[in-house]
Amino acid sequence: MTAPAPEATPARVIRMANVAKTYGRNGANVAALRGIDLAIREGEFVAIMGRSGSGKSTLLHIIGLIDTEYEGSYWLDGRLVSGRTAEELATLRNRTIGFVFQTFLLLPQMTILENAELPALYARDRSPQECRAIARARLEEMGLGHRLDHKPGELSIGQRQRAAIARALVNRPRVLLADEPTGALDSRTADEILDIFARLHRDGATIVMVTHDPDVAAAAERIIHVRDGQTSDGLV
Amino acid sequence: MARRATDWFRLLLRFAFAGLAGRRGRSGLTILGMAIGTASVVGVVSIGLLGREYVVSLIEGVGSNLVFTYAHSRSVDPEWIDFDDVGAFRRIPGVRDLAPVLIDSQVMSVRGQAQPVDVLGTTPAYARVRNMVLVAGRFVTDQEESSGEKVAVLSQDLAQLLAGTTGVGGWIRLYDLRFRVVGVYKEGVESAAAVQKSEAAGVTAIVPLSTLRSLSQRRAVDVVYMQARTPDAVAGVVRGVTEVLRTRHRDVNNFEVQSLDQYLVLARKVSDTLTLVLIAIAAISLLVGGIGIMNIMLITVTERTRDIGIRLALGAHRRDILMQFLLEAGILSFAGGVVGIAIGAGVPLYLGAIYHVEVPVSSLSVLIAFLVSVAVGVFFGLYPARRAAAMNIVDALGYE
Ligand SMILES: Nc1ncnc2c1ncn2[C@@H]1O[C@H](COP(=O)(O)OP(=O)(O)O)[C@@H](O)[C@H]1O
Ligand SMILES: [Mg+2]
Numbered sequence: 087m088t089a090p091a092p093e094a095t096p097a098r099v100i101r102m103a104n105v106a107k108t109y110g111r112n113g114a115n116v117a118a119l120r121g122i123d124l125a126i127r128e129g130e131f132v133a134i135m136g137r138s139g140s141g142k143s144t145l146l147h148i149i150g151l152i153d154t155e156y157e158g159s160y161w162l163d164g165r166l167v168s169g170r171t172a173e174e175l176a177t178l179r180n181r182t183i184g185f186v187f188q189t190f191l192l193l194p195q196m197t198i199l200e201n202a203e204l205p206a207l208y209a210r211d212r213s214p215q216e217c218r219a220i221a222r223a224r225l226e227e228m229g230l231g232h233r234l235d236h237k238p239g240e241l242s243i244g245q246r247q248r249a250a251i252a253r254a255l256v257n258r259p260r261v262l263l264a265d266e267p268t269g270a271l272d273s274r275t276a277d278e279i280l281d282i283f284a285r286l287h288r289d290g291a292t293i294v295m296v297t298h299d300p301d302v303a304a305a306a307e308r309i310i311h312v313r314d315g316q317t318s319d320g321l322v
Numbered sequence: 323m324a325r326r327a328t329d330w331f332r333l334l335l336r337f338a339f340a341g342l343a344g345r346r347g348r349s350g351l352t353i354l355g356m357a358i359g360t361a362s363v364v365g366v367v368s369i370g371l372l373g374r375e376y377v378v379s380l381i382e383g384v385g386s387n388l389v390f391t392y393a394h395s396r397s398v399d400p401e402w403i404d405f406d407d408v409g410a411f412r413r414i415p416g417v418r419d420l421a422p423v424l425i426d427s428q429v430m431s432v433r434g435q436a437q438p439v440d441v442l443g444t445t446p447a448y449a450r451v452r453n454m455v456l457v458a459g460r461f462v463t464d465q466e467e468s469s470g471e472k473v474a475v476l477s478q479d480l481a482q483l484l485a486g487t488t489g490v491g492g493w494i495r496l497y498d499l500r501f502r503v504v505g506v507y508k509e510g511v512e513s514a515a516a517v518q519k520s521e522a523a524g525v526t527a528i529v530p531l532s533t534l535r536s537l538s539q540r541r542a543v544d545v546v547y548m549q550a551r552t553p554d555a556v557a558g559v560v561r562g563v564t565e566v567l568r569t570r571h572r573d574v575n576n577f578e579v580q581s582l583d584q585y586l587v588l589a590r591k592v593s594d595t596l597t598l599v600l601i602a603i604a605a606i607s608l609l610v611g612g613i614g615i616m617n618i619m620l621i622t623v624t625e626r627t628r629d630i631g632i633r634l635a636l637g638a639h640r641r642d643i644l645m646q647f648l649l650e651a652g653i654l655s656f657a658g659g660v661v662g663i664a665i666g667a668g669v670p671l672y673l674g675a676i677y678h679v680e681v682p683v684s685s686l687s688v689l690i691a692f693l694v695s696v697a698v699g700v701f702f703g704l705y706p707a708r709r710a711a712a713m714n715i716v717d718a719l720g721y722e
Contacts, residue, residue, distance in 0.1 A: 153716050173641075177639070192632075205636045208633070214329075
């Protein structure tokens with residue numbers, strides 16, 4: 087638990103030491119992660135690759151602060167985040183993390199503009215008008231300026247994933263996390279999304295993308311392999 | 323850097339309304355459930371107040387600021403109220419009007435049949451003090467009292483018995499003498515018997531006191547009615563009458579001196595207790611409405627699990643989620659309270675307008691019912707809202 091703090095240079099946005107996670111408190115326990123060590127530098131585009139069931143999503147949930155029940159130490163932006171309160175984590179998640187999911191996870195009853203402004207609204211540091219303006223700008227950057235008042239169900243799946251990326255970027259997060267972002271897309275749309283990631287990466291974004299597909303992983307500049315809940319190449 | 327709390331509240335209110343808008347039908351039914359509860363409480367208080375006013379009006383109808391005294395006839399050597407007592411009563415400060423009553427019995431012949439009749443000898447003040455209502459003709463005048471005229475005012479019962487044979491302007495026979503019928507009366511309230519059997523009820527003829535005293539052997543005054551000048555003067559008059567009886571008679575316990583106050587106090591207490599019982603029963607429906615809110619909110623939270631998970635993943639705080647769902651429950655109960663008050667106060671007022679009855683709607687009860695119903699909604703919304711806020715984010719996102 088109390089691993090010595092590694093050289094927490096600002097350049098390392100994500101640093102994990104000996105992170106382990108077991109599902110199920112008693113009875114049938116599944117050791118999803120067993121001693122993960124990894125470091126991701128600012129501006130890197132990393133693919134976390136491994137077979138289905140190897141623990142990639144579990145790892146990404148811990149990185150994204152939505153899973154807090156694990157052992158080991160995790161530094162985000164140089165700050166130890168393991169053991170923080172739910173309140174602190176919510177704020178941190180809101181400002182530092184942008185999530186993109188395989189199934190988009192847009193709220194179906196809202197327009198994509200309303201979806202995209204949610205992280206800004208929950209940040210509570212801007213007026214509703216400002217939040218809307220930022221969300222609109224992000225959606226326009228994703229080529230959705232003409233679809234702002236559409237609901238996700240009225241859009242193509244490629245457009246939905248672009249809307250989800252716009253939402254993830256609204257608060258200008260330190261890290262963009264994507265769990266199988268192309269898993270629900272055909273290859274042409276998948277390429278479109280990967281192009282967007284490449285463009286964001288060129289502009290300086292830090293991206294961590296989970297995938298089981300070597301072709302998709304090839305879009306990243308660095309690949310971390312997960313096998314049976316362990317990484318061999320997590321540290322640079 | 324956090325913006326003002328009102329902005330936060332407004333944002334969550336927006337989310338709450340959006341959540342409710344997604345299930346209008348169910349929200350409407352839940353509001354209705356809450357409205358019925360609120361309406362019952364408001365309505366029951368109105369019914370209770372109406373009942374209380376009715377009972378009080380019955381008692382007050384016997385006579386305003388009334389004090390009366392009579393002798394118990396149960397003692398072995400009874401003492402009676404006499405006309406010297408009456409004279410002393412008249413000098414008590416605070417007595418505005420006074421009517422001694424002598425009661426005698428006569429037998430009249432009605433269509434050849436013997437008919438017992440109570441003959442009341444009293445002064446013209448009696449009609450005022452006892453709130454008598456004239457059905458026809460007029461009451462005994464001061465002039466007729468001072469000259470001992472043979473005139474009679476009939477009770478409605480007696481007038482009905484005599485209908486077709488005689489009436490106002492006609493004649494009846496009492497003490498083998500002809501009495502001219504000048505009027506027909508009824509009592510201000512039918513059920514003066516609620517207080518005590520009224521001497522004026524039944525088959526009765528009222529004649530001038532002086533006339534009866536010249537025809538009857540009776541000298542004992544059966545009952546004396548007094549009207550105090552103001553409601554506040556009633557207690558003083560009761561004390562004054564008691565004092566007169568104490569000084570002029572051997573045993574003051576032989577006499578009863580009463581005002582209507584004790585009956586009013588009792589009637590108010592009884593109807594207030596009854597109202598409270600009714601409110602307690604109505605409150606059960608408020609409780610049922612609250613459980614309806616809890617039910618609907620639990621369903622909502624379950625259905626929106628993924629929605630909640632997404633919001634939390636995007637950085638919503640747990641208190642944001644808690645407050646959003648608490649507000650949804652609060653809006654439902656608030657709307658239920660408003661609709662309930664509209665029904666609970668509107669229907670009685672509407673019926674009152676139609677039937678020309680003054681329906682009391684207590685604004686305090688409206689306020690309390692409203693606050694209680696909102697509180698009930700928030701209370702029952704707390705558990706579902708807590709469940710929403712406590713969700714495991716990864717599970718909520720629908721991951722395996
Ligand atoms: N909520 C859960 N409860 C129990 N076991 C789980 C749960 N989520 C994942 N697992 C198990 O943990 C292991 C890793 O899962 P996951 O991180 O989803 O893998 P991946 O994303 O690489 O497919 C798998 O064996 C999976 O069955
Ligand atoms: Mg996975």
